Amino acid sequence: MVILHNKLRAVLPAVMLLLVVCMTSPCRAQTQASALQAHPQAKNSCLDCHSILPDELGVTEEKFSHDIHSQKGLTCVSCHGGDANDDDAGQAMSRKAGFKGKIAHKDVPQLCASCHSNPAYMRQYNPSLRTDQLDQYKTSVHGKRLAAGDTKVAVCVDCHSVHDLRPPSDPQSKVHPLNVATTCSRCHADANYMSSYKIPTNQFAGYSKSVHHNAMVARGDLSAPTCTTCHGNHAASPPGVANVANVCSTCHVFQAQLFSSSPHQEAFTAAGLPGCVTCHSNHEIVQPSDELIGTGEKAVCTQCHTDGDPGFTAAAQMKQQLTQLAASIKSADEILGRAERSGMEVSQPRLELTQAHDALMKSRVTIHSFKPALLEADIKLGMATAAKDYEAGKKAMEERNFRRVGLGFSLVAILLMLVGLQMYIRHIERNDRRKEAVAGIHQ
Ligand code: HEC
Numbered sequence: 001m002v003i004l005h006n007k008l009r010a011v012l013p014a015v016m017l018l019l020v021v022c023m024t025s026p027c028r029a030q031t032q033a034s035a036l037q038a039h040p041q042a043k044n045s046c047l048d049c050h051s052i053l054p055d056e057l058g059v060t061e062e063k064f065s066h067d068i069h070s071q072k073g074l075t076c077v078s079c080h081g082g083d084a085n086d087d088d089a090g091q092a093m094s095r096k097a098g099f100k101g102k103i104a105h106k107d108v109p110q111l112c113a114s115c116h117s118n119p120a121y122m123r124q125y126n127p128s129l130r131t132d133q134l135d136q137y138k139t140s141v142h143g144k145r146l147a148a149g150d151t152k153v154a155v156c157v158d159c160h161s162v163h164d165l166r167p168p169s170d171p172q173s174k175v176h177p178l179n180v181a182t183t184c185s186r187c188h189a190d191a192n193y194m195s196s197y198k199i200p201t202n203q204f205a206g207y208s209k210s211v212h213h214n215a216m217v218a219r220g221d222l223s224a225p226t227c228t229t230c231h232g233n234h235a236a237s238p239p240g241v242a243n244v245a246n247v248c249s250t251c252h253v254f255q256a257q258l259f260s261s262s263p264h265q266e267a268f269t270a271a272g273l274p275g276c277v278t279c280h281s282n283h284e285i286v287q288p289s290d291e292l293i294g295t296g297e298k299a300v301c302t303q304c305h306t307d308g309d310p311g312f313t314a315a316a317q318m319k320q321q322l323t324q325l326a327a328s329i330k331s332a333d334e335i336l337g338r339a340e341r342s343g344m345e346v347s348q349p350r351l352e353l354t355q356a357h358d359a360l361m362k363s364r365v366t367i368h369s370f371k372p373a374l375l376e377a378d379i380k381l382g383m384a385t386a387a388k389d390y391e392a393g394k395k396a397m398e399e400r401n402f403r404r405v406g407l408g409f410s411l412v413a414i415l416l417m418l419v420g421l422q423m424y425i426r427h428i429e430r431n432d433r434r435k436e437a438v439a440g441i442h443q
C-alpha cells in the first residue's frame, strides 16, 4: 500500500497534467463518447485514465474494444478489481475496493481459471465452451515448470495476449491456426531467451519449411497441423495422443496402420526410437520422393542397414520396384501423348492409366509395411495396367502410320486422276482446234 502510494505520488503530477490537457481538449470528449456507446450505462474510470497513460500502463479504448471480454460486457474490474466509478486514482485502485493491482505472471492461470474453470459461470455465456483449460495446462511442460517456480514458460496471456484477447476463430487472434507458429516462436525461436534450457530453438525454422506449413499457409488448408495441433493447446499432447511422437497417426492413418505391423515397429520400440519421426523428422518434414528409399545417397534406409543385411536387400528391391512402375507409367504416358497429338482417339487408355498412377501412389503408402511381398502386389497391378495402356498407345500409333500410308496412296491416286483429266482436256481442246482449222481451209 505504501509502495503503491509512493509510486502514485511519483507519477501523479504527470498524470494530472495529462488529464488537465485532455479535459480541455476534444480527446477526452471523444473517448468518453465512444466509451458510452460501448457500455451506455457504465462508467469506466480505469479506461478513461489508462487510455492516456504511457507504455505498459496504457490500455486504449480501441484496443480493449476488440477484447472478447469487453465485447461480452466485462470490464477492467472483472479481472483487476477496484472501483470504476471513482475518478480518483487512489480510490479507484484501493485495496478497499478489491483492487488486485498488476497480476503477476505466475498468478495469471489462476485468475483466468476463476471464470474459465467455473462451468456454472461460463454456461451463462457460452455452454459449448470447454472449462478444463487450467486442468489441462497443469499437465503440460509449461504448467509443470510454472508450478516449480519457472516464470519464463508460457502462461495464458503469452499465447492469448491480454486486453485485445480475441476468440481463436478471429483471424487476428494469436491462437488462430495461421498465427500459432509465430506466437510460439516468440520464445521458442529466441536462442537468447531459451539459453537456460537444453532444448533446440529451430522448431519454427524447420516447421516453416515443411509440407505442413506449405499446405496450411500457401494452400490455406487448415486441416494441416501447426504447433498446437501436434503438441496440444493446453495439455502436453492433443486429446487421445499419449505421446507427441505418435501424433502423425491421427491424420496419416494408412501409413500408421502399415507401420504398426511392420518389422520396424518392434525394432524401433526396442531401440527407443520414435516411429514416423525417425525417417521424416518432426518439424522440417519435406515432400518425400522415391529417393528416400533404397540404398542411394539420399535414402534413409542406409542410416541403419548395411550391405548384406536383409533390410538392405529389401530396400534395394523395393526401390527397384517403385522405379520400374514409375518408368512404365512414363513410357505409356509418352506414347499416349504422341498418339493424342496426332489426333488419335486414346481417351479410354488415358483414363485407365490413372489407375496405374493410383497403384503407384498406393505403393508409396504400402512401403510402410516394409514387406517387399506386399509392395509387389501393388506394383504388379500397376505394371499390368501400364503395360496394357502402352500397348494401346502403340496400336494407336501403328494405326496412325497405316492411315498415313493409306492417305499417301489416295493422294497419289487423286494426283494421277488429275493429270489424266488434264491430258484428256488438252486432247479435246487439240481436237477442237484441229476441226476449226479444217473448217477455215474449207471456207
Ligand atoms: C486517475 C487515473 C487512474 C485511474 C482512475 C485508475 N488508474 Fe490504474 N493506474 C494509474 C497510474 C498512474 C498507475 C501507475 C501507478 C503505479 O504504478 O502504482 C496505475 C496502475 C495500475 C495498474 C498496475 C499496477 C501495478 O502494480 O503495476 C493496474 C492493473 C491498474 N492501474 C488498473 C486500474 C483499474 C482496474 C482501474 C479502475 C478500477 C484503474 N486502474 C483506475 C492511474 C489510474
Ligand code: HEC
Residues within 6 Å of the ligand: 046, 047, 050, 056, 057, 058, 059, 064, 069, 074, 075, 076, 077, 078, 079, 080, 102, 103, 104, 105, 108, 111, 157, 162, 163
Ligand atoms: C481478462 C482479464 C483482464 C481484463 C478484462 C483486463 N486486464 Fe489488465 N491485465 C490482465 C492480466 C492477466 C495482466 C498481466 C499481464 C502480464 O502478465 O503480462 C494485466 C495487466 C494490466 C496492467 C499492467 C501492465 C504492466 O505491464 O504493468 C494494467 C495497467 C492493466 N492490466 C490495466 C487494465 C485496464 C485499464 C483494463 C480495462 C480497460 C484491463 N486491464 C482489463 C488481465 C486483464
Ligand code: HEC
Residues within 6 Å of the ligand: 068, 069, 072, 074, 078, 079, 108, 111, 112, 113, 114, 115, 116, 122, 125, 126, 129, 156, 157, 160, 162, 165, 166, 167, 168
Ligand atoms: C471474469 C471472468 C473471466 C475472466 C477472469 C477471464 N475470462 Fe475469458 N471469457 C469470459 C467470458 C464470459 C467469455 C465469453 C465466452 C463466450 O461468450 O464465448 C470469455 C472468453 C474467452 C475466450 C474466447 C473463447 C471462445 O472461444 O470464444 C478466451 C480465449 C478467453 N476468454 C481467455 C481468457 C484468458 C486467457 C483469461 C485470463 C487472462 C481470461 N479469459 C479471463 C470470462 C472471463
Ligand code: HEC
Residues within 6 Å of the ligand: 108, 109, 112, 113, 116, 129, 130, 133, 134, 137, 142, 154, 155, 156, 157, 158, 159, 160, 168, 175, 176, 177, 180, 228, 233, 234
Ligand atoms: C501454449 C499456448 C497456450 C496457453 C499457455 C494457453 N492457451 Fe488457451 N488456447 C490455445 C490454443 C492454441 C487454443 C485453441 C485454438 C483453436 O481452437 O484453434 C486455445 C483455446 C482456448 C480457449 C477456447 C476454448 C478451448 O478450450 O478451445 C480458452 C477459453 C482458453 N484457451 C483459455 C486459456 C486459459 C484460461 C489458459 C491458462 C490456464 C490458456 N488458455 C493457456 C493456446 C494456449
Ligand code: HEC
Residues within 6 Å of the ligand: 141, 142, 145, 152, 153, 154, 155, 158, 159, 180, 183, 184, 185, 186, 187, 188, 197, 198, 199, 227, 228, 231
Ligand atoms: C513465454 C515464452 C513461451 C511461449 C510463448 C511458448 N513457450 Fe513453450 N516453453 C517455454 C519454456 C521456457 C519452456 C521450458 C523449456 C524446457 O523446460 O525444456 C517451454 C517448453 C515447451 C515444450 C516442452 C519442451 C520439452 O522440454 O520437451 C513444448 C512442447 C512447448 N514449450 C511448446 C510450445 C508451443 C507449441 C507454444 C505455442 C503454442 C509455446 N510452447 C509457447 C516458453 C514458451
Ligand code: HEC
Residues within 6 Å of the ligand: 181, 184, 185, 188, 199, 200, 203, 204, 207, 212, 225, 226, 227, 228, 229, 230, 231, 244, 245, 246, 247, 274, 277, 282, 283
Ligand atoms: C507434425 C507435428 C508437429 C508440429 C506441427 C510441431 N511439432 Fe514440435 N515436436 C513434434 C514431435 C513429434 C516432437 C518430438 C517429441 C518427442 O520426441 O517426444 C516435437 C518436439 C518439440 C519440442 C521439444 C524440443 C525439440 O525440438 O525436440 C518443442 C519445444 C517443440 N516441438 C515446439 C514446437 C513448435 C514451437 C512448433 C511450431 C512452430 C512445433 N513444435 C510444431 C511434433 C510437431
Ligand code: HEC
Residues within 6 Å of the ligand: 211, 212, 215, 221, 223, 224, 225, 229, 230, 247, 248, 249, 250, 251, 252, 276, 277, 280, 281, 282, 285, 286, 287, 288
Ligand atoms: C492434423 C493432421 C496431421 C498431422 C497430425 C500430421 N500430418 Fe502430415 N500432413 C497433413 C496434411 C493435411 C498434409 C498435406 C497433404 C497434401 O499435401 O495434400 C500432410 C502432409 C504430409 C507429408 C507429405 C505427404 C504428401 O504426399 O505430400 C508427410 C511426409 C507427412 N505429412 C508426414 C507427417 C508426419 C511424420 C507427422 C507426424 C510427426 C505428420 N505428418 C502429422 C496432416 C497431418
Ligand code: HEC
Residues within 6 Å of the ligand: 248, 249, 252, 255, 256, 257, 259, 264, 275, 276, 277, 278, 279, 280, 288, 289, 290, 291, 292, 293, 300, 322, 361, 364, 365, 367, 368
Ligand atoms: C523407415 C523409414 C520410414 C518410416 C519409419 C516412416 N516412413 Fe513415411 N516414408 C518413407 C519413405 C522412404 C517414403 C517415400 C516413398 C516414396 O515416395 O517412394 C515415405 C513416404 C511417406 C508419405 C508420403 C507418401 C505417400 O503418399 O504416402 C507419408 C504421408 C508418410 N511417409 C507418412 C509416414 C507416417 C505417418 C509414418 C509413421 C506411421 C511414416 N511415414 C513412417 C519412410 C518412412
Ligand code: HEC
Residues within 6 Å of the ligand: 263, 264, 267, 268, 273, 278, 279, 292, 293, 294, 300, 301, 302, 303, 304, 305, 309, 310, 311, 312, 314, 315, 318, 370, 371, 372
Ligand atoms: C533407425 C534405423 C532404421 C532405419 C532408418 C531403417 N531400418 Fe529397417 N530395420 C531396422 C531394424 C533395427 C530392423 C530389425 C531387423 C534387423 O535388425 O535388421 C529392421 C528391419 C527391416 C526389415 C525386415 C528385415 C528382415 O529381417 O526381414 C526390412 C524389410 C527393412 N528394415 C527395410 C527398411 C527400409 C526399406 C528402410 C528405408 C526406407 C529401412 N528399413 C530403414 C532399422 C532401421
